[in-house]
Amino acid sequence: MTDIQAQSQTIQAPIYRGFLATIGIEIHVQLNTLSKIFCSDATTFNSGDNENVSPLTAGMPGTLPVLNEKVVEYSVKTGMALNCEIRKKSIFARKNYFYPDLPKGYQISQYEEPICEHGYIYIKLDDKVKKISITRAHMEEDAGKSNHSGEFTLLNYNRAGIPLLEIVSGPDMSSPKEAAEYAKTIRQIVRYLNVCDGNLEEGSLRCDCNVSVRKVGQEKLGTKVELKNINSFRFVEKAIEYEIERQIDLVERNEKIVQETRLYDPDKNRTFSMRTKEDAQDYRYFPDPDLLPVIISESYIEAIRKTLPELPTQRMSRLQADHKLPEYDAAVLTAEKEIADYYDEVAKFCGNYKAASNWIMTDVMREINSDPSKLSGFIITPAMLGELIKMIDSQQISGKIAKQVFAEMLLLKKSPSEIVKEKGLTQITDTGALEKVVDEVLAANQNSVEEYKKGKTKLLGFFVGAIMKATKGQANPDLVNELLKRKLS
């Protein structure tokens, strides 16, 4: 049993005006392979119009799809991280529909035998943990991008054929917050696995939410409505909040909830109908005869298992248990993989875990504007920050001077030891030299010395401050205290 399971507590489902909400989420994860799922077109986001299009992508007759091995690897990897069973044999199906974003007239997807099934993840909300089931995760191809301009529709097929893993949760969430947390957790996992960049704005991760409401005490789930077009976690929360209220309003007015797909409009903060069940598609799924079954051996699964990185929850537990970091620190540091990797390197270098955590959570986060992607080119490498912390710990510099050195490192792009040497910032730990300064300060403040001796011991801080000022902060505070107490007694 992992730590997180041990903490598992039931989260009470919130009640909205006498109703309960049921939410399930489908997340389309774009796998960050170099080439497409069934052909060797590039997957780069910023390519020119229709630059990454081959006859296969354009749906020309006579072309044959061949599965990209990385897509299988990434899907199996993700399935394992989601605690899924990996199917030894899975097949591709054609999902038929006519829409210009799919030049073939069908999307290659998986229907009856998806590669991953029956998994679960834990989400954390206000110190409580909830288990969310993963119904399935299947491989499929993305569609092209259409641009509607009124008179006509323009099509770019660069995105058509980019590999997707569609992760389908069980209807296990009961509040907008849980739904957003679930989506965030999935993003965190795929980013840790390095199978998806998790960029919501570029559409690398897309969430569709199924929402229904029912009266407290009623067993049967209400009619579900699908929400699409949600491109941020905040909007996941907002769209579901709005939808719950809208559905309750309908029930209270004795109106029927229509099973439909609705789009969320973030500007107006409301959802509006896109298509109803009446024009529901009959996708006429059938096994794709162009593709062979995907057979996965036990040894393949074991080989992939060995490549699984430490996942966010495991990493958080390790930082709390082995590094003795507070839960808050561990959560902040492991939220993004880049930050966690940076922390681990600094921690390894200096051995002072809490100090490493403090520097990263305040100074480093401030410099990178809390944007983890900026860490890769960050001037202060983990080794440099580790060295700086070591210098404080070995009393070569004070904590205050260290902040100054940190700022100089950013400007001069030099190591802390070089800066300390060049600027002469080494801490004064030489008793003889410091004694001289202490004597001078005491001599210049005779009145205060008298008062101190009469019992106004609070003045100790004043002397320390004056000595620090005289030494430009370079005096070793412990030594200053020691000398002062001796001389004033």
Next chain:
Amino acid sequence: MIDKKIINNIAKLSRIELDEVHAVQYAKDLSRVLEYFNQISNINTNHIEPMTTPLDQEKVLRKDVVNNIYTPEEMLANAPAKAGNLFKVPPVV
């Protein structure tokens, strides 16, 4: 049994324009085709795994290597309508 209603729905999903006469005709024709295939239902297929491919070859995979062979201009050469390097089609929304 396939009736006119089903035919019209299939036509709609397939974006095929169909008049009344043809809808009735196709309903009849397709019903007969279906009836013929229904003979297969009489075969006992319990304990037989559905066949997805007649090939006994397993797992043919490609390496994840990029190879953009055609230019957008070449890919759009046969398009009936275009705007720059984008395909232009009748409005769909």
